Every structure is written in structure tokens, then in C-alpha cells.
Amino acid sequence: MTSSIESADVIVCLGAGGVGKTTTAAAVGVAGALAGRRTVVLTVDPARRLADALGIRGDLAGDTHTIEGDWDGELSVAMLDPGATFDALIHEHAASPEQAERVLENRIYKNLTSSLGGTNEYMAAEKLRELHLDDRFDLVVIDTPPASHAIDLLDSPGRLTRFVDHRLYRSILAPKKGIFRAVNAATQLAVRMVSKVVGSDLLSDVIDFFAAFDGMDEGFRIRADEVSKLLVADSTAYVLVTAARQTALAESAWMVESLAERSIALESLVVNRLTPDVGIGSLDTLDADRPALDRNLSEMLEMRTMEHDLIAQFVADLKGDPAVITVDEQDLPVADLAGVIAVASVIAEQASVIAEQA
Amino acid sequence: MAAFFAASHILIVAGKGGVGKTTVGASLGVASARSGLDTLLVELEGHSTLGRSFGHEHLPYEDLDLTDDDPTTVEAGGRLRARRITPDDALVDYLTGHGLQRISGRLTENGTIDVVATAAPGIRDLLALGKIRQITAETGAPDLIIVDAPASGHALTFLRAATGLAEAGAEGPVKEQADLVAAMLADERQARVMLVTLPEETPVSELIETAFSLEDDVGIALAPLVVNSVTPSIPGLESELKALDKSLKKKSPTLDHARSRAAHHRLRQEATQRSEIERLTTELPLPRIELPRLVRAGLGRADISALADALQSQIDELDARGLLGDES
Ligand SMILES: Nc1ncnc2c1ncn2[C@@H]1O[C@H](COP(=O)(O)OP(=O)(O)O)[C@@H](O)[C@H]1O
Ligand SMILES: [Mg+2]
Numbered sequence: 028m029t030s031s032i033e034s035a036d037v038i039v040c041l042g043a044g045g046v047g048k049t050t051t052a053a054a055v056g057v058a059g060a061l062a063g064r065r066t067v068v069l070t071v072d073p074a075r076r077l078a079d080a081l082g083i084r085g086d087l088a089g090d091t092h093t094i095e096g097d098w099d100g101e102l103s104v105a106m107l108d109p110g111a112t113f114d115a116l117i118h119e120h121a122a123s124p125e126q127a128e129r130v131l132e133n134r135i136y137k138n139l140t141s142s143l144g145g146t147n148e149y150m151a152a153e154k155l156r157e158l159h160l161d162d163r164f165d166l167v168v169i170d171t172p173p174a175s176h177a178i179d180l181l182d183s184p185g186r187l188t189r190f191v192d193h194r195l196y197r198s199i200l201a202p203k204k205g206i207f208r209a210v211n212a213a214t215q216l217a218v219r220m221v222s223k224v225v226g227s228d229l230l231s232d233v234i235d236f237f238a239a240f241d242g243m244d245e246g247f248r249i250r251a252d253e254v255s256k257l258l259v260a261d262s263t264a265y266v267l268v269t270a271a272r273q274t275a276l277a278e279s280a281w282m283v284e285s286l287a288e289r290s291i292a293l294e295s296l297v298v299n300r301l302t303p304d305v306g307i308g309s310l311d312t313l314d315a316d317r318p319a320l321d322r323n324l325s326e327m328l329e330m331r332t333m334e335h336d337l338i339a340q341f342v343a344d345l346k347g348d349p350a351v352i353t354v355d356e357q358d359l360p361v362a363d364l365a366g367v368i369a370v371a372s373v374i375a376e377q378a379s380v381i382a383e384q385a
Numbered sequence: 386m387a388a389f390f391a392a393s394h395i396l397i398v399a400g401k402g403g404v405g406k407t408t409v410g411a412s413l414g415v416a417s418a419r420s421g422l423d424t425l426l427v428e429l430e431g432h433s434t435l436g437r438s439f440g441h442e443h444l445p446y447e448d449l450d451l452t453d454d455d456p457t458t459v460e461a462g463g464r465l466r467a468r469r470i471t472p473d474d475a476l477v478d479y480l481t482g483h484g485l486q487r488i489s490g491r492l493t494e495n496g497t498i499d500v501v502a503t504a505a506p507g508i509r510d511l512l513a514l515g516k517i518r519q520i521t522a523e524t525g526a527p528d529l530i531i532v533d534a535p536a537s538g539h540a541l542t543f544l545r546a547a548t549g550l551a552e553a554g555a556e557g558p559v560k561e562q563a564d565l566v567a568a569m570l571a572d573e574r575q576a577r578v579m580l581v582t583l584p585e586e587t588p589v590s591e592l593i594e595t596a597f598s599l600e601d602d603v604g605i606a607l608a609p610l611v612v613n614s615v616t617p618s619i620p621g622l623e624s625e626l627k628a629l630d631k632s633l634k635k636k637s638p639t640l641d642h643a644r645s646r647a648a649h650h651r652l653r654q655e656a657t658q659r660s661e662i663e664r665l666t667t668e669l670p671l672p673r674i675e676l677p678r679l680v681r682a683g684l685g686r687a688d689i690s691a692l693a694d695a696l697q698s699q700i701d702e703l704d705a706r707g708l709l710g711d712e713s
Contacts, residue, residue, distance in 0.1 A: 226556025
């Protein structure tokens with residue numbers, strides 16, 4: 028992690044919902060600023076109090092916002108606004124403002140961010156590219172949408188282009204274009220069948236959408252390729268955040284696998300919210316005069332041991348050799364900059380120990 | 386008890402990813418079966434861990450019996466089954482049932498259905514809900530179907546699918562299906578939703594938003610809220626800690642420092658949780674069930690059984706206080 032904090036262009040934080048992805052992304056961003064880099068953190072769904080504390084709510088969505096602090100580098104945060112990012116893409120690729128308007132007003136387009144799986148992930152990746160190309164920053168840390176998996180992010184550029192490129196679309200537009208006049212009969216049949224099942228109103232909305240989009244697909248394809256390349260670049264590091272719980276680890280294992288399928292190595296594993304270390308490893312005898320204190324203490328020790336065993340097992344089964352960083356659960360939720368800095372220092376400290384050992 | 390579970394044919398368990406809704410669903414299933422009902426657990430997500438709670442890696446599309454000689458269930462004459470429902474399977478079932486199986490092959494084959502599903506969001510969700518509705522109408526239908534809903538905000542999209550499609554101008558078979566499903570969801574004898582959260586900021590806020598949207602947009606009845614993984618308080622901890630901290634010096638034994646730090650951590654956590662639960666109760670005054678955080682890093686069947694007991698006793702208690710309304 029030290030190496031990526033010091034040298035990566037992009038750090039992607041992945042993980043199951045609620046494990047602390049957003050918190051970790053913010054902490055890694057702070058670690059970057061402390062290491063002297065001009066860092067920007069793209070958050071997706073910060074807890075409300077944290078967002079308030081960092082000043083990234085409401086009208087600031089989409090823009091970057093500088094956070095002052097005691098670091099050599101710089102720290103900015105931005106909050107992802109998938110809808111606005113998508114709109115900007117349409118404006119950029121449309122041949123004319125009129126075409127952009129037609130697409131933006133189409134009912135199907137309006138639903139696309141929620142209906143087409145992976146669209147939020149793609150917008151995160153698109154915004155990532157924009158920040159990466161921005162001269163003000165040399166490290167971009169991104170948080171990923173909740174409930175999204177490694178594959179959703181990595182496959183997202185392809186999914187959108189596959190959608191706008193679908194042969195149903197070509198077939199619908201075919202009659203208007205000379206070369207396609209030899210209409211694909213099978214697909215025309217499919218169109219009729221669809222109309223039979225969902226009705227012609229919905230179908231005509233689909234046709235309008237594709238018609239409005241006509242000609243923009245090439246630009247989208249080229250852009251999606253660029254975004255894909257950035258996601259798999261050597262200078263992009265992947266950090267997987269997990270909890271030391273069976274269900275979270277099962278999901279994490281699946282994410283590591285899907286990264287491996289795309290030949291992406293996991294650079295670090297952050298195990299977050301461990302039952303905190305209280306300075307001793309075990310309790311031999313319980314003090315009968317302090318039953319409550321010792322019941323609590325022994326529960327915590329037992330829990331921490333179980334968590335460590337689970338992590339050890341998980342790491343042993345892992346292909347590859349990521350840096351394993353553990354972050355104890357803080358006494359209070361991480362809801363302000365001070366809390367984020369506390370987590371950042373835990374991460375930075377362990378990362379530098381690991382770097383020294385290597 | 387049986388009255389609570391028998392109050393509707395379908396109970397949909399919903400919540401943000403990671404709050405433990407699958408665990409709660411599994412525990413509800415066990416409790417319902419123990420109350421003597423023929424209970425079917427349904428998983429909708431490809432990667433749901435519902436099966437794993439019962440020692441099965443994956444659930445099949447056909448029923449899997451999980452009664453497993455549970456003595457209470459057997460004695461009460463109940464039964465527990467589980468299965469998976471995927472939209473694609475449901476689509477094929479649906480089209481076949483409407484004499485359209487020739488179409489179904491082609492639609493799924495060339496990916497046309499993907500385009501339609503994207504254009505008409507909710508069609509997959511509608512199909513899954515339609516399939517569940519169909520199960521309730523079959524002969525030999527279970528007394529109660531417990532559905533492990535997709536993680537919210539998707540849960541909202543999921544339950545809004547029917548009304549959304551009807552408004553979007555769907556016609557033909559899809560419109561018919563949407564109307565049937567919308568009516569089913571709005572009928573509290575047919576369906577209820579049980580919202581699950583953790584005693585933490587984001588899941589609580591999300592639950593509140595989801596609850597209001599569900600009432601406004603879907604009109605589905607809300608079962609008691611479930612706050613999962615609440616740190617149980619230990620009687621006497623606070624006073625023992627006070628006494629200890631008074632005597633604590635820099636040079637005190639490490640063990641005493643450990644005792645103190647551990648107790649401070651737990652008490653802060655409990656206080657944070659209590660204030661989140663309080664916010665929940667203020668903003669959403671509904672009957673509430675709290676499930677304890679277990680000292681486990683992963684839950685097995687015995688833990689599910691313990692949680693089922695906890696659910697059962699709290700449902701009985703709400704009932705005794707008359708808080709379950711005419712449901713029971
Ligand atoms: N190490 C930690 N100690 C205490 N609370 C934490 C820690 N990490 C995260 N949290 C809290 O857990 C909740 C979920 O964290 P968040 O980063 O929003 O998760 P995600 O982005 O994975 O959904 C937040 O309320 C946050 O304050
Ligand atoms: Mg997040």
C-alpha cells in the first residue's frame with residue numbers, strides 16, 4: 028500500500044456493502060496527502076454526517092472541494108453524481124445540442140442509470156478518468172457504489188456499449204439505412220414478439236431512444252475503451268475492504284476471483300472494524316468481583332481471536348500476496364475528518380511496516 | 386405466534402446490503418415452521434447466502450426441504466423448504482404458461498430480453514414477483530412464503546416494479562401481470578414487508594426512507610421493523626467500570642487497563658446504537674424487534690435457531706401488548 032500511496036495514479040476501493048469502503052477511501056486519500064501527493068477522493072455514498080463534515084453535500088455534488096489539513100500534499104474530495112456525469116457524456120458526444128436534448132428527454136434514458144446494471148459503476152469510472160486527466164491531481168482514490176462487485180466496475184464500460192450497440196437497435200434503424208436494407212428478418216420478428224409481450228408503447232420508446240442515440244455510439248465505444256484501459260493499467264491499484272465476518276469474506280473471495288480472471292492483482296486487503304485490541308491476548312481466570320467487566324473483556328477477546336482465525340484462513344487461501352492491513356473498530360463511528368485521519372494513520376503505519384519488510 | 390406468521394401469504398424481508406436480512410429471513414423461516422406453518426424461503430439474488438445458513442452452498446430452483454427433523458417443527462406439524470427464483474427462469478415459466486414458449490426461447494437466446502428489460506425497468510422484478518404470486522395460488526401452496534429481497538435501494542425498485550411498469554404504458558401480458566402483482570402487494574392479507582437494519586447511521590436513514598417510499602408508492606403493509614445485531618448490555622458493567630476507573634493508575638496491571646478499555650468500547654458502542662434506535666423510533670413509530678449481536682464471526686444453523694427463538698419471544702411480546710394490530 029505504501030508503494031501505491033506513493034506512486035499509483037489510481038487507487039480503487041472495492042468491497043461488500045457497509046464494510047467501510049467509503050471510510051477507507053477517504054482514509055487512503057488522507058494518507059496520500061500526508062505522503063505529499065495531490066490527491067482527490069471520489070466518494071459515492073458517504074454516511075450523511077461524514078459528508079457534512081467534509082462539506083460534500085447537495086450542490087457540491089460532482090465538483091471537487093479542497094480540504095485543508097496538516098499535510099505536505101493536497102486533499103480534495105468529490106461526490107459522484109451519476110446522472111450529471113451521464114448527461115455531460117451525452118453533451119460531449121452528441122453531434123448537436125438538439126441531439127443531446129432529444130436523448131436527455133427520452134424516458135428510457137432517464138431511467139438508464141437505475142435500469143441498466145453497471146451504469147453507476149460506469150459513471151464512477153468515467154468520473155475517475157476525468158479526474159485522472161485533471162492536471163490538479165496526481166492521485167485519484169475512488170470509492171465504488173454500494174452493492175457493486177469488482178466485475179460490475181470492470182465490465183461496466185462494455186455493458187453500456189453493448190447495450191447501445193445491440194443488434195435489435197441496428198435492426199430497428201435498418202430500414203432507414205441503405206446498406207442494412209436487407210433486413211435481418213429474425214430480429215424484426217423479435218421486435219414484433221417483444222411488442223406482443225410488453226405492448227407497442229414501450230417498444231416505441233425503445234425505438235425513439237435508439238434513434239436519438241444514433242451516431243453517438245462510436246464516440247461512446249472509443250471512450251469506454253479508454254476507461255477500460257485505465258481500470259486495468261499497471262498504475263491502477265486495487266484495495267479490497269472487508270469485515271472479518273464469514274459473509275463479507277465470502278463476497279470478498281468472489282471479488283478477488285473476478286479480479287484474477289482479468290489478470291488484476293489485489294494490492295492490499297483492508298480488514299476493517301475488527302474487535303479492538305485492548306492490550307492483552309487472553310484472560311485466564313475471571314474475577315468474581317467484577318463479573319460484568321470480565322464477561323465483556325472475555326467476549327471481546329474471544330471475538331478478536333475468531334476474527335483473526337478467519338482472516339488467517341482467508342489470506343492462506345488467497346492467490347497472490349496482497350498487503351494485509353487491519354483496522355480496529357473505533358470507539359465512535361468515523362463521522363468527521365479527525366476520525367478519517369485516525370484511520371489513515373493506522374493504515375499508513377502498517378503499510379510502511381509491510382514496505383520495510385518487503 | 387402462528388397468527389402473526391399466518392397473517393399474510395408473503396413476507397418480504399428487505400434491507401441494505403450487509404445488515405443481515407438473509408439471516409433474519411432464515412430465522413423467520415425457522416420460527417414460522419416451528420409455529421406449525423408450511424413455510425417456503427425464497428432467495429432472489431444470485432449470490433444470496435440463504436442456503437449457506439442451512440449448510441447448502443446453493444439453493445435449487447426446485448424446493449429443497451430444510452425441516453431436517455427439527456423436533457419443534459415436526460411436533461407442530463410445520464415444514465420448512467427453500468428455493469431460488471431467477472427472473473430468467475420465471476420468464477420462461479411465465480411465457481410457457483401463456484402459450485408463448487416459442488417466443489421465450491428466441492427472446493432469451495438473442496439477448497432481446499436484455500434490451501427490453503433495460504428499456505422497461507422492472508420487468509425482471511415483475512417476473513420474479515409474478516412467479517411468487519403464482520406459487521401462492523397453486524394447489525398445495527405453502528402457508529407462508531418468506532422472500533429474501535434484493536438489497537435496497539434495489540428493494541424499493543423491486544417492489545415498485547409493478548406500479549412503475551403499469552405507469553410506463555406497458556400493455557398486453559406484462560400489463561396484466563403488473564396489475565395482479567400491484568394488487569397483491571397492496572393487500573395486507575397477501576403481502577407484508579419486514580424491514581431490517583443495523584443500529585447504525587446509514588442503514589437507519591435508509592430504512593426510514595425506504596419505509597416512507599414503500600407506503601407512498603406501493604401501499605404495502607409494514608411488519609415490525611427488525612434492528613439486527615444490537616450489542617446486548619451487560620448488567621453492572623457501567624458501575625464496575627466506574628469503580629475500576631477510580632482506582633486505575635498509570636502503573637496498574639495491564640489487565641485492569643484492558644478491562645477498562647474493553648468496557649469503554651462497549652459502552653460507547655451501546656450508546657451510539659441506542660441513539661440510532663431512538664432516532665429510528667422517533668421518525669418511524671412502528672413496533673420493533675431487536676436481535677442481539679452474537680459473539681460469532683459466522684452463523685451456523687444453531688445460531689439461526691437461537692435467533693428464531695429471539696424473534697419468537699419478541700413477536701409474542703408485541704402481540705401481548707396489542708402492538709400487532711389485527712394481524713394476529
Ligand atoms: N474502523 C471503523 N471504526 C468504527 N466505525 C467505522 C469504521 N469504519 C467504518 N465505520 C463506520 O461504519 C459505517 C459504514 O462505513 P462506510 O465507509 O460508509 O461503509 P461502505 O462505504 O462500505 O458502505 C459508517 O457509519 C462508518 O462511520
Ligand atoms: Mg460506501
